[in-house]
Amino acid sequence: MQPVVVPSPDGSVRVDGRRVALGELPSVVASAGAAARWTWDDTNRWYPGLLAAGVRVDRSHDLRLAHRILRGSALAAWPGPADAPPGPWDTLPPAPLTPADEPAMLFAAPGPSSGPAEGPDPLAELAVQDAVVAASPSAGRLRLLLAAESAGALAAVEMYHAGLPWLADVHDAVLTETLGPRPRLGERPARLEELAQLIRGALDAPASLNPDSPQDLLRALQRAGVGARTLRKWELEKLDHPVVEPLLEYKSLYRLLTANGWAWLEAWVREGRFRSEYVVGGVVTGRWASSGGGALQLPKSVRRAVVADPGWTFVVADAAQLEPRVLAAMAGDDAMAAAGRGPDGRGADMYAGIVASGAVPTRELAKVGMLGAMYGGTTGSSGQVLPRLAKTFPRSLAFVDEAARAGERGEIVTTHLGRSSPLPGATWHEAQSGAYQDDAGDDDVARARSYARSWGRFTRNFVVQGTAAEWALCWIASIRRRLWALGPADVSAGLVPPPFDARPHLVFFVHDEIVVHTPAALADAVAAEVQAAAAEAGRLLFGDFPVQFPLSVAVAPSYADAK
DNA sequence: GGCTACAGCCAC
DNA sequence: AAACGTGGCTGTAGCC
Numbered sequence: 291m292q293p294v295v296v297p298s299p300d301g302s303v304r305v306d307g308r309r310v311a312l313g314e315l316p317s318v319v320a321s322a323g324a325a326a327r328w329t330w331d332d333t334n335r336w337y338p339g340l341l342a343a344g345v346r347v348d349r350s351h352d353l354r355l356a357h358r359i360l361r362g363s364a365l366a367a368w369p370g371p372a373d374a375p376p377g378p379w380d381t382l383p384p385a386p387l388t389p390a391d392e393p394a395m396l397f398a399a400p401g402p403s404s405g406p407a408e409g410p411d412p413l414a415e416l417a418v419q420d421a422v423v424a425a426s427p428s429a430g431r432l433r434l435l436l437a438a439e440s441a442g443a444l445a446a447v448e449m450y451h452a453g454l455p456w457l458a459d460v461h462d463a464v465l466t467e468t469l470g471p472r473p474r475l476g477e478r479p480a481r482l483e484e485l486a487q488l489i490r491g492a493l494d495a496p497a498s499l500n501p502d503s504p505q506d507l508l509r510a511l512q513r514a515g516v517g518a519r520t521l522r523k524w525e526l527e528k529l530d531h532p533v534v535e536p537l538l539e540y541k542s543l544y545r546l547l548t549a550n551g552w553a554w555l556e557a558w559v560r561e562g563r564f565r566s567e568y569v570v571g572g573v574v575t576g577r578w579a580s581s582g583g584g585a586l587q588l589p590k591s592v593r594r595a596v597v598a599d600p601g602w603t604f605v606v607a608d609a610a611q612l613e614p615r616v617l618a619a620m621a622g623d624d625a626m627a628a629a630g631r632g633p634d635g636r637g638a639d640m641y642a643g644i645v646a647s648g649a650v651p652t653r654e655l656a657k658v659g660m661l662g663a664m665y666g667g668t669t670g671s672s673g674q675v676l677p678r679l680a681k682t683f684p685r686s687l688a689f690v691d692e693a694a695r696a697g698e699r700g701e702i703v704t705t706h707l708g709r710s711s712p713l714p715g716a717t718w719h720e721a722q723s724g725a726y727q728d729d730a731g732d733d734d735v736a737r738a739r740s741y742a743r744s745w746g747r748f749t750r751n752f753v754v755q756g757t758a759a760e761w762a763l764c765w766i767a768s769i770r771r772r773l774w775a776l777g778p779a780d781v782s783a784g785l786v787p788p789p790f791d792a793r794p795h796l797v798f799f800v801h802d803e804i805v806v807h808t809p810a811a812l813a814d815a816v817a818a819e820v821q822a823a824a825a826e827a828g829r830l831l832f833g834d835f836p837v838q839f840p841l842s843v844a845v846a847p848s849y850a851d852a853k
Numbered sequence: 854g855g856c857t858a859c860a861g862c863c864a865c
Numbered sequence: 866a867a868a869c870g871t872g873g874c875t876g877t878a879g880c881c
Contacts, residue, residue, distance in 0.1 A: 504860070504877065522861070524868070545862060548875055573871055577865085584873055587864040613865095658866050667869040751870040755865095801865045801871090 292351070293322060294412050295330040316343035324348040331412055333443035333570075335385040341451040344788035346774065352440040353415050354382055355571055359435060360419060365428040365708035369418065378410040387450050387567045428708055434830060435707035435760060439571060441767035445796055446568035446578070448770070452790055453563025454585075454596060454797045455807060461555050461595035468591070469543055472552050479547060485540040492533035501540055549584065550592050558583035562785050564596075568799070575752050576709045576759040577801060586800050596798075596805075596849035599784035603810045605794075606852035607820045607843045608803035609765070611640040614660045614686075616758045619828075619837040620706050621689035625682060627837045638840045649682035650675050663690055664754045666747030690750050697749025698742040705756035706831055714745050757831070761839070762802060764830045768823035769804065770796060773816065779809035798849075805849060813845045 295315075296304040302311050310318050319328065319340055329351040330336050340347060357379040360366045423432050465472070470480030478486065490499050493514040500506050504521055511518040516531045523541065526534050558564055564583060572579030580586045598604050609615075611630070618626035629643035637643045644656035655671060659679045662672030663686070680687040693703045697711075700722065704710045718741050724730060725738035778792035786795070786807070794808035794816045808816045821841060828839045844852035 502876075520860085522868090541862085545875085549863070549873095575871060577871065579872060581873080584863075584875095587862085587873060589863055608865095654866075661866090662869070665870045667867080669869075670867050672866065672869080747870065755871060803865080 291322070291325050292327045292329055292416075294416060295328065295336060296412050297331075297409060312339075316340050316345045319347060320345045327351055329353065329412065329416055331409060332382070332385050333440070333447055334387055337444060337447040338387060338451065341448065341787075341789070346448075346789045347444055348771070348774075349437075350440045350444055351416070351436065352443045352570075353412055353419070354379060354384070355439045355443060356419055356436045357415065358571065359439065359709055360422050360432070362702075362710045362712065363432065363708045364702055364704045364710045365432055366422050366426045368422055379415060382409075384569065387447065426708075431707045434764070435709065438707075438760065438763035438767050439576075441770065442578070442763045443570045445766050445770050445799070446570050448790075449796050449799065450565055450567060452786060452795050452797055452807065453565045454805070455598055455602075455785070456559045456562060456564040457595050457597045458555055458559050458562075460597060461559070461592055462552070464592055464594055465546070465551060469547055469551070479543075482540060482543055482547065485536045485543070488536035489533055489540060492531070492536065501537070502544070546589065546591060549587075550589055554583070562599075573759075574712060575756040576705065576763075577755065578759075578799065585798070588800075590850070590853070593853075594848060594850040598807055598810075598847045599782075599786065601781045601810060602784065602786075602807055603813050603845055603847045604797075604849060604852055605806040605808055605813055605816045605820060605843065605845055606803070606849065607806075607817070607824075607841045609762075609824065610638055610840050610842055611660075612761065612802040612839070613664055613754050613758045614640055615837055615839055616706075616761055617664065617686050617689065617754050618683075619832040619835050620753065620757055621685040622835065623683055623685035623689075624836075626686045627835065629683075631836070631838055636838070636840070638842070644679075644682075647682055649678050663687055664751060666694060666743075666750050690754065693753045694746035694750035696746075697752075698746040700742075700745070701749075703749040703753050705753055705760055707757070707760045709756050709760070711749055711752045711756075714741075717741075718745060758802065761827050761831055762799075764827035765823050766796070766799065766804065768826045769806070769820055772819040772823055773806065773808075776812055776815055776819065779812050781809035781811070805852075810847075817843050817845060 293305050298304055298309070302309055303315065304310070305318060316339070327349040328347050330353065332354045333350060333352045337347060361368050361380060423429050423436070426432055469482060473479050486501050489501055490497065493499070493510045495510045495514070499510050508518065508521060511533070514533070516533060517529055518526060523538060526538060558566070566583040566585030567581045568585070569579040569581055614626070615630050618630060625647070629647045630640040631637050632639070632643045633646050641653045641656040644650060644660070645653055650656050650659060655675050658672045659675035661667065662676060663679060667673060696703050700714055700718070702710045702713060721738050721741040724734045727734070773794045773796070776794060781792055783791035792809065794806050794812050796804060797807045798805035804820070806816050806820065820843060824839045824841050828837060846852040
């Protein structure tokens, strides 16, 4: 059963040909049951209103997200000319999510200029997508990718709906401990002011020196003969001068103040919850992006403020060495998969397994070597161990090298489930053709090489990062289904809104890590389901190939204590 | 005052 | 370990 939500000009919708007033949609969805795959233009547009009415959707098909994947996929043949101009399904941005205390336009009557009737036709689009998938020799993989992407879109809206539990007073305590009490508007916190004085003293600089001004600061460093050419942390660390220590501390505290200080707290935390909008598929590789509050860069120092509601706790899980394991499976590399299983058959540390294989002497070298292989690093010890890794794991290394060469030739590459990379742009092609002009100089040739190599590093990483993102989507899809199946617990709802008020639910996701907020009594069951979901994701992508995806799982009422 | 570019740092 | 992949976000600086 695949009901399609079709907006009407009068502000109602049609579902399977039947007119449904917007206010009736939640009850229509609820009565359709879990077998229905709700199909609509944009999950962000319809799902918040359903959740606000307490209605969860089990399965969906997000036409906008699916279109973007299919349009670019090398595993699918989209009808029409390849250079057809982008249509509405290509250019439509996701509908913005709205905080619960702001007027929700989602189910409001449409305005004259933005009525849903002006949007493209969901029924026609679904028919095209179904035909494109059915005609693909890799239909199974594409179906899995589209289902996982759509499930991810549901999970992203659910996480926004529930919010990440956040204690503002703990956050304030962290800031006060490290920076001093909150200063008046326009003033520096006490600790920063102290450090500014120390910096001026060490540089013999006047009181007018403002460490927040890169120009001022760099000039003062040069005048004092410190030998700094930039203000980068890792370059300052190499210098031997009394200003370095207070300056590094200043920069670190200044960053905390500006990025996650009191202003951040006031802007992004409401009623005990931090809500950031996840942008599903917002990164070219298929990773999620986020918008507002920087959810994907929450510094470790403020995670103490992430505290479960009374009677609730967190299950925090992250996939150990996800990307090299994904690479081993994509490349069909039995040797690397074996290293991932470790000597005891259930290795939780793939880098230790690589050491045990004899390829490299230390875990650190195994790690930097694999990162170098996946990022395209060539220098330093990363570059030095690559030949040894290539000898022990020829399949994996050849796989990423081939992806890099395709990029250098200006070709697209594709993830395991079928998300393809974009083509390089006009500047790239101009640089390449510039190297073949009659009057091309060494500079032109070098520029073309540099551009080609850079795009090769992108495509090299794309196949691994993109496939890891697919594993994570399958993991999330499985987790949210399994959590719902656990059912409600006897616990106070606290701040948790329906339909999750007594149920474990996802509240945070960063690429290879999830946080579940759960009634404390269900924590062990949740941990088991999260583990089972990881194994299921591995099977969905790679079938019987013997690659393992071990997790580190912790149960704790504070995010900071779970790491 | 708005806009863009850039440097820098946080996360994975 | 080195500065090599993907991003968001903040501030300064310089432009209109």
